[in-house]
Amino acid sequence: MDVAQALHDGRHGDPFSILGPHLKGDSAVLTAVDHGAATLAAVVDGEAHPLTRVSDGLGVFSGRIPAGAPYVLRGGDGNGNDWEYQDAYRFGPVIGEMDEYLLGEGTHQRIWKVLGAHVMTHEGVDGTHFAVWAPNAQRVSVVGGFNHWDGRRHVMRKRGATGVWEIFVPGVGDKEVYKYEIIGPHGDLQPLKADPVGFGSQHPPENASMVRDIRGFGWQDQEWMGHREGNNARTAPIAVYEVHLGSWKRHPEEGNRPLSYIEAAEQLVDYVADMGFTHIELMPVSEYPFDGSWGYQPVGLFAPTVRHGPPHEFRNLVEAAHRKGMGVILDWVPGHFPTDAHGLGKFDGTHLYEHADPREGFHQDWNTLIYNYGRIEVKNFLVSNALYWLEEYHVDGLRVDAVASMLYRDYSRAHDQWIPNKDGGRENYEAIAMLRDTNSIVYGQQPGIMTVAEESTSFPGVSQPVDSGGLGFGYKWNMGWMNDTLRYMEQDPIHRQYHHHQMTFGIHYAFSENFILPISHDEVVHGKGSMLDKMPGDRWQKFANLRAYYGFMWGHPGKKLLFMGQEFAQPGEWRHQEQLSWGVLEDPAHRGIQNLIRDLNGLYRGYPALHVKDCDPAGFQWIELNDNQQSILSWIRRGSEHDAEIAVVCNFTPVERQGYRMGLPSTGRWREVLNTDAEVYGGSGKGNMGGVEATDTAWQGQPASAEVLLPGLSTLIFVKDG
Known part of the structure; x- marks a missing residue:
């Protein structure tokens, strides 16, 4: 030709x-x-x-x-x-030599500053600069309404060995819709592709990228940013409210639409603040094509989903939380991506972002593609994306989804369906390196943030520093504790004596990592029922069991996480297309659970003994762990030297225990600061008249003790006066 x-x-x-x-x-x-x-x-x-x-x-x-x-x-x-x-x-090129060098080296920590679509004035003319990585393409064009979606009109400039293509298109501005038209290495035209580093998207099911000018927000959260490091520390009270923004509340009168970011900035933030939580965790907001994936199959990792509004309005939500003294954590999904034709799969006609071999590059469980973490540009893409959310949107933390699926090459695979590492083992060295690099860079670049691993195995050192051989996460979800304790609570109380170890075993490893105790969305979907459904007994006993369990959870070492709706005992499974059952709050039993969670958060934040040593064995001591016959557990929580000690006791049978002698670390008055059987929580109102008096009668290994009334199916929390 x-x-x-x-x-x-x-x-x-x-x-x-x-x-x-x-x-x-x-x-x-x-x-x-x-x-x-x-x-x-x-x-x-x-x-x-x-x-x-x-x-x-x-x-x-x-x-x-x-x-x-x-x-x-x-x-x-x-x-x-x-x-x-x-x-x-x-017009001349926009990308400078240093950017080009760092992109080629795979060490450009802020690729979003270079790639994607940037509204700018270039050589005195207003327009948008487009840049995309497609190293194996014969040709790349940007197409949109501005050129009649004609790939012949704006063929881009290739920047040497980096594999990046760029062009400045004059006259194109904010909200313009676009994609990339790519001719692959063999001359075949690829499906139109969305921008991997695009800042916006069309409303699904339409899937083109949208130019979004993300400059110049004008943050007003300096006070929060200045001291957030203390709010995310291991010694801080951290109580997380996990939210699926699309179903927390909806507008039935407006086509059942979800809340906008602006509406959530008021309604959601005010509610979570009133409930006493310290952090809001949002299930993924990176743009995704399929509602039923809940965001866990993202296509636009750099684009806040347009379902709730444009990028600046997402910033309004984050800023509103900061003004109320709360942090914002995002679920981040670097483990896989969907096979949608407009996405990353075979982006330039080759397996660019994913492995070519399905034994490494395809998730059988989720029918998704796995990133090629060993490719420097792909690792750079993911590391930079993590930094992007923390830097551009002032997000305070990232909870990394499905870490176990990244760590092991044989994850959910038969013996002949995976490829060992270079040493013949199952560990995914490249994914491990990517996670370590991510944690090292984001903690170094954005002081005070946190990263959290959803990791369901016993992989060592998940929340230990990278320089000590760990993965470098700040926290890890305690999946073992969650599974064990929920299996215990599902037992009829008459059988719990045979499963007592499920409530005590967690302490054996409670301080091996910096743990968060999670009751997440995963526990109330796919036929698992709601938290209330899991509880045995009649209606009254179900609520009493749930109250006792929440008391146990908030008294147990570890930071807390609760999925939305469980704070008022959502009666049915969570459904992503429906709002929560807010109407049940007319029922005193549901309102009582809500009151309990609010008060538990208040105690947890107000008493240092309940949070300062969440991750330190010095903050915990058993009083009684072997009373399986009565299904009673008790323990002490301690903070710093001068902090008041806390004693927690749980009765997991419906039998009331009068005159139960409980060991205590000192004599004197111990105030009953919480009783899950209180009438305000929907209980029977039985208790200890505000407290007990401990005498010097040694008991249960403690130098003092007191006679306590333990209502059936209850948790009581006492604090030493003075």
């Missing part, structure tokens, strides 16, 4: 070498393509310089113009209709 034909067809791999002005002596030779023009001229300082069609039937024109002069192109259809526009090929 000759050059003119290749330019006309948009298949020339280096159009900038020919199109645009090129100096020839004292003037410049200008070559341009306009497929709809019968005539074409360059207008310089109001004077038209006609260009000549280089070949019949082709929209390629050429001619001389004054050297170095700005110009616009004027086309005509021969019927008196003219149009003028800026020529994208007269």
Whole structure:
């Protein structure tokens, strides 16, 4: 194919070498393509310089113009209709040499500053700069309404060995819809692709990227940012409210639409603050095509989902939480991505982001693709994305989804369906390196943030520093504790004596990691029922069991996490397409659970003994762990030297225990600061008249003790006066 034909067809791999002005002596030779023009001229300082069609039937024109002069192109259809526009090929590159070097090296920590679509003024003209990584493509074009989705019109400039293509398109601005049209290495046209580093998207099911100008928000959360490190520390009270933003509340009268970011900034933030939680954790907000994935199969990792509004409005939500003294954690999904044609799969006609071999590159459980963590550009893409959310949106933490699936090459695979590492083992060295690099960089670049691993195995050192051989996460979800204790609570109380160890075993490893105790969305979907459904007995006993369990959880070492709706005993399983059952709060039993969670959060935040040593064995001591016959547990929580000690006792049978002697670490008055059987929580109202008096009768290994009334199915919390 000759050059003119290749330019006309948009298949020339280096159009900038020919199109645009090129100096020839004292003037410049200008070559341009306009497929709809019968005539074409360059207008310089109001004077038209006609260009000549280089070949019949082709929209390629050429001619001389004054050297170095700005110009616009004027086309005509021969019927008196003219149009003028800026020529994208007269503009120089935007990406600098240092950016190009770092991109090629795979060490550019802020690739979103270079790649993606950036509204800017370039060489005195307003427009948008587009840049995308597609190293194996023969040609890449940006297409959209601005060029009639015609891939021949804005073929991009390839930047050497980096594999990055770029172009500045004058006149394109905020909210313009676009995709990339790519010709693969064998000359085949690929499906139109969304921008991997795009900042916005169309509303699903439409899936084009959208230009979003994310500059200039004007943050007003300096006070929070200045002291958030203390709010995320191991010694801080951390009580997380996990939210699926699409179903927390909806507007049935408006087509059942979910809340906008702006509405959530008021309604959600005010509610969570009133309930006493310290952090809001949002299930993934990175753009995703399928509602039923809940965001865990993202396509646009750099785009806050448009389901709730544009990027700046997501910032409004984060800022509103900060003004109320709460942090915001995002679920982050670097473990896999969906196979949608507009996504990352075979992006430039090759297995670019994913492994080519399905034994490494395909998740059988989820029918998704796995990132090739060993490719430096892919690792850089993910590490930079983590930093992006923390830096651009002031997010306070990232909870990394499905870490176990990343750590092991044989995750959920038969023996002949995976490839060992170079040493013959099952560990995924490349994924481990990516996670370590991510944690090292984000903690180094954004002081005070936290990262959290959802990791369901006993992989060592998940929340230990990288320089000590760990993965470098700040916290780890305690999945073992969750599974054991929920299996215990599902037992009829008469059988609990045979499962007593399920409530005590967690202490054996409670301080091996910095743990968060999670009751997440995963526990109330796929036929598992709601938390209330899990509890045995009649209606009253179900609520009493749940109250006692929550008391046990908040008294137990470890930070806390509760999925939305469970704070008022959502009666049924969570459904992503419906709002929570807020109407049940008219029922005193449900309202009582809500009151309990609010008060538990207040105690947890107010008494250092309940949080300062959540991750320190010095903060815990058993009083009684072996009373399986009565299904009673008791323990002490301690903070710093001068903090009041806390004693917790749980009765997991419906039998009331009067005169139960409980060991205590000191004599004197112990106030009953919480009783899950209190009437305000929906209980029977039985208790200890505000407290007990401990005498010097040694008991249960403690130097003092007191007679305590333990209501059936209850947890009581006492604090030492003074």
